[in-house]
Amino acid sequence: MGIPASLLQVRGHLEDRGKNVWRAKVYAGRQSDGKRVYVTRTIHGNKRFAEDRLAELLLEVGRSDQVTTDGTFADLVAKWRLIAEVSLSPTTLHEYGRLLDKRLLPRFGTTKVRSIRAADIDAFYAELQRRGRTDGGALGAQSIRHIHALLRRLMNQAVRWGWIATSPVTRSSPPRVHRNELTIPQPTDVGRIIAKADETDNELACLLRLAVITGARRGELCALRWTDVDLKARTIGISRSLVGERNSELTEKGTKTHASRRNSFDGATLKSLESQRHRSEERAHAAGTKLPRDAFIFSDSADGARPWRPNRVTHAFMRVRKEVGISGVRLHDLRHFSATRLLAAGVPVNTVAGRLGHANAATTLNVYGHFLESSDEAAAQVLGSLLDGPKKKARTRQTRSRSS
Numbered sequence: 001m002g003i004p005a006s007l008l009q010v011r012g013h014l015e016d017r018g019k020n021v022w023r024a025k026v027y028a029g030r031q032s033d034g035k036r037v038y039v040t041r042t043i044h045g046n047k048r049f050a051e052d053r054l055a056e057l058l059l060e061v062g063r064s065d066q067v068t069t070d071g072t073f074a075d076l077v078a079k080w081r082l083i084a085e086v087s088l089s090p091t092t093l094h095e096y097g098r099l100l101d102k103r104l105l106p107r108f109g110t111t112k113v114r115s116i117r118a119a120d121i122d123a124f125y126a127e128l129q130r131r132g133r134t135d136g137g138a139l140g141a142q143s144i145r146h147i148h149a150l151l152r153r154l155m156n157q158a159v160r161w162g163w164i165a166t167s168p169v170t171r172s173s174p175p176r177v178h179r180n181e182l183t184i185p186q187p188t189d190v191g192r193i194i195a196k197a198d199e200t201d202n203e204l205a206c207l208l209r210l211a212v213i214t215g216a217r218r219g220e221l222c223a224l225r226w227t228d229v230d231l232k233a234r235t236i237g238i239s240r241s242l243v244g245e246r247n248s249e250l251t252e253k254g255t256k257t258h259a260s261r262r263n264s265f266d267g268a269t270l271k272s273l274e275s276q277r278h279r280s281e282e283r284a285h286a287a288g289t290k291l292p293r294d295a296f297i298f299s300d301s302a303d304g305a306r307p308w309r310p311n312r313v314t315h316a317f318m319r320v321r322k323e324v325g326i327s328g329v330r331l332h333d334l335r336h337f338s339a340t341r342l343l344a345a346g347v348p349v350n351t352v353a354g355r356l357g358h359a360n361a362a363t364t365l366n367v368y369g370h371f372l373e374s375s376d377e378a379a380a381q382v383l384g385s386l387l388d389g390p391k392k393k394a395r396t397r398q399t400r401s402r403s404s
Contacts, residue, residue, distance in 0.1 A: 022050035073108040118171035141175040148174040215338035
């Protein structure tokens, strides 16, 4: 097999940088001004090992687009933002913008993309772990992981555009995240919160009940329309989510996994939805209009055209939670409550995954596996009692026969 034409122009060599330390340097083309561009990599190991790594780098550079940019990280971000604005949700864009402006651009903005090394990224992460917070404290591993994910996305884009041959982020070492224990509210606390909401805000109480019964996320609840509900069949379809911080930014998009689902609900939830429908129709009638078929279920406008903002629901939940004197429970914990109670009741994992909108049961097990371990102890007791049951009955019969 002949050498591919794309590799004939690729040249490279090794430079001895000390004992078992080498610098691989590969020619990767010219910029528009004629300046030569090289891809370099530091290699630790004997010469044979270094030669093998050089051969791999030659292949990588030869198979990639020619690196013809001298652009900085800030240039990359500016070009990437033009694409991101049409493909990402407002909420995601807002969070990415915050990370870029406060974290990544101050550190890498003026650095040429092709000059960023894995060692530079690891040093950046280490600095964040030491004093990355605004108050000078250590930034948490989960927050650094968010920064790492965005940096990986950007540098992968640079590879696709031919700015660099390989992404240094793949060779970096972000801190490990230790999974936190889930906060599972007690049934009595959930009941008290919904009951309190029912005293002052019937519509909020209806939404919170749906949050428990369906396990839906807050954005999915806010995006629900009356066309999603079948009151006769007692089912509700969840196929969209609402994102955005302000009314002017609200956007409907697919669910997190982009998979729709239809969940059944109970008789009490049916009555709650019927009351919500009656309230919505009365509001429309008082305004001299009629409630459209596709009106949002949770809306303050007479025609149901403007949905509740997700943040509004969170603040309302926190207010009610404070009124009943409960702390440490988040709105999203109602989703955890729904999942764990179903699993504890013996509902199959596949069914629970479907109700939550997880792509597959493995995701459900990954999130709630620790909870299932405690449930497994109870399962062992049940099985043990089944095995011991016949023995106890046999011993009882033997005792009775001796006494007779």
